[in-house]
Amino acid sequence: QVQLVQSAGGLVQAGGSLRLSCVVSVRTSDIYPMGWFRQAPGKERSFVAAIASSGSSAEYADSVKGRFTIPRDTARKTGYLQMNSLNPENTAVYYCAEAVGAYFISYAEAGYYTNWGQGTQVTVSS
Secondary structure, eight states: OOEEEEOOOEEEETTOOEEEEEEEEOSSOOOOOEEEEEEOTTSOOEEEEEEOTTSSOEEEOTTTTTTEEOOEETTTTEEEEEEOSOOGGGOEEEEEEEOSSOOOOOTTOGGGOOEEBOOEEEEEEO
């Protein structure tokens, strides 16, 4: 059974940085596309960033381009969401997700992903 275990989030001041991690617990060495989504209070879950299984390409929501990156360590089966220049609008619960053997729809579509992390709270104070 595949599990995605996310690191704790935290409280950070506006302008600060935070890195989230997502460890994929699986016995095989297969690597799949990984995405990050977030859900702010009273809002729907929205796409943040995604990286292809090869790691050769990544996509970002317009609101985070130039501030967030999505590196991964395939040897450790760990994906990261590096968040810089945070602002209060980035306050949300962040989820990592993996698309295991899924027919490609779009990296930005939550329905493309088959496994999800438990979510972690990120709070940015002004």
